[in-house]
Amino acid sequence: MSESTESSSDEGDSQRVLYKNRPEWQDITPLKQDDGDYPVVAIDYTLEFQDCFDYFRAIVHKKEYSERALELTQTAASYNAANFTVWQYRREILKALDKDLHEELKYIEKVILKQTKNYQVWHHRKVLVEWLKDPSKEKYFTEKALSKDAKNYHAWQHRQWVIKTFDLFDGELDYVEQLLKDDVKNNSAWNQRYFVVNNTTGFTEDVLSREIQFTLEKILELQDNESAWNYLRGLLLHDKTGLSRNKTVTEFCESLYKDGSRSPFLLALIVDMCSERAAEDGAGDGNNLYTVARAMELCNSLATNYDTIRAKYWEYTAETIEKQSKGEVVDEASSSTN
Template sequence: MEGYEDVSPLPLDTGFKDELCQIMYTDEYRMVVGTARALMERREYSERAKELTGRVIDLAPAYYTAWNYRFDILMHLARGNVELLNQELEWIDEVTLNNPKNYQIWSYKEAVLKNHPSPSFKRELPILQLMLDEDTKNYHVWSFRKWCVLFFGDFSHELGYTESLLERDVYNNSAWTHRMFVLKNTSPSHDHVLEEIEYVKGKIELVPQNISVWTYLRGLYENFLNANYDDEIIQFTSTFTHGVEEEDETDVNVEIESSCALEFIAHVYALRGGAMTRKAINAYKGLATKYDPIRKNLWELKISRVTKS
C-alpha cells in the first residue's frame, strides 16, 4: 500500500481450525485494517497513521479501536495545537454527516473538545441544527447537545431552539425532554414555571391526546412546585375528560377528548387522597374499561395501590 511499504499488514483471521463462521473480508479491508493494526502494535503516532485510521473508519465507522488509536495519535501530534484540533473537528463533522447514528463519533468529539484549549459551543451549533433538521429525534445528537450545554455552561440557546422544533412538531418528545433538562439545570423562578405551565396548556389545547405534553406538565408540578396541583389545573384538565372521573360507573356514551388527561387527573386525585381517592379510582376504572383498555393491567394495579393507601 502506497506510503506504507515498510509495514507488513497483520492478518485478520483468528487462525482457529474449527472456527464456526469465518468473516469474509474484502482485500481492501484486509490491507487497510491489517496495516493499521501493525502500526498500532508498533505504537506509531504519525500523520500517516492518523490518515490511515480515517480510511479504517470510512470502511468500518463503528470500529472503536480505530477511534481510540486515532485519538492517541491526535494527542501526540497536537499537544495543544489549535489549528490541528480545529482541522480534526472539521473532519469529524464530515464523518458525522455520513454516519448520523454512530455513537463513537460523539464520544470522540467530546474527547477532542475536552482537550481543546479554546473550544466553542457556537461552532457546534450549526452541525447540531443540521443533524436535528434531518432527524429531530436522533438520540445520539440530543445526548451530545446536552453534553455541550453542560460542558460549555451555556443554556441561552436551548428554550428558543426547542420552541422552534415544537412549532414544527408538537409531538417531538425529544424536544420536550430537552426542555425539561434545561429547566432542571437552570433553577427557574416561580413566575417562570407558571409561564411555562401556560405555554404547555396552549400546546395541549392544540393536541389534547399527546402524552409527551401531559408528561411534561406533570414534570413541571413535581419538579418545581412540590406536586402541589392547584384547582385551576384540575379544572383545565377536566375540560378534556367531561367529568368521567366524577361518576362511579363509566358512561359508555361519554366520549372524552384525551385519555392522557384522564390519566393526569387520576394521578392528581390519587396524590390528594382522602375524599379524592374515589375520583382517582373512577378515572382509572374508566381507563381500564373504555378509554385505554390495552393497559388494563396497569390501571388495575394503580387502583389497588390507591385503595391500599
C-alpha cells in the same frame, strides 16, 4: 477489536490500491486477525477491509505515529466508523504530530453528518472540542444534525454537554420553542426545555407558572400528546401543593373532561390526582372531585375503552388506590402491571 464489514467510504473499494500493493507500506508486515483455530462464526470480510485492518493492527502494534498511519485510520474509519480503537489511535496520532485540530473538526463533521447515530464519531468530536476549549461551532453543528433527525439522541447529548460545560444557554429556549412549533410531539425538545429551565432559572414560582401556561397551550393544540402531558407532570413535581391542588391545572383538566375529552393522558393524570388525595385523606369526605370512587370509575374506563392495551395496569392501579385508601400495605412485587 470490534470490526464490521460495512463501509461508509467516500471512495469505492475498486478505486483503492490495497495497502499490500503500495510501495510506501512494504516495510510493514500485516498482522492478521486472530480468530483462533476454530472460529465459531467466521466473518466474510471483503479483501479491502481485511487488507486495511491487517495493516492497522500492525501499526498499532508497532506504535507508529505518522502521516501514513493517520491516513490509514481514516480508511479504517470509513470501513467501520464504530470501531473505538481506530478513533482512539487516531487521537494519539493527532497529538503526536501536533495536527491542526480545526481541520480535524471539519473532517469529523462530514463523517457525523453521514452517520449521525454513531456514538464513536460523536465522542471523537467531543474530545476535540475539549482539547481546543472552543465550542463556538457546536450549537450550529448540532442543529444541522437535528435538522436531519430532530430526535437524534447523540446530537442532543452532545448539545447538552456543550451548553452546560461552556454555559451556552442563551437563546436555547427560543430554539426549543421553534422545534415544538415544527413538531409539538417532539419528546426530545420537551426534554431539552426541562434541561434548560432546570439548569438556569430553576422552577421558581413565576417560572413554574409560566411553564405550566406554556404547556397547557400546547396540550390544547393536540390533546393526545404524551410528551406535553409528561412535561406537565414533571412541572407539578416542583409544585409544593402537589398534583391535585394547582388550581390552574385542575381547572384546565376538568374543563377538558367536561367538554368531552377522554384522552388517556388526561384521565391518567386525574387518576393520579385521586390517588394523591386517597393517600392523604383515605376515601375522602366527598367534598372534593378527587375521590377513590372517581379513580375506580376512571381506571375502569381506561381499561375497557380508552387505554385497553394497558388494561391490566389500570386494574392493578384501581386495586392499589383502593387498598391505600384503607391503609392496607400493597405488595407490589406480587402484582403484575403488564
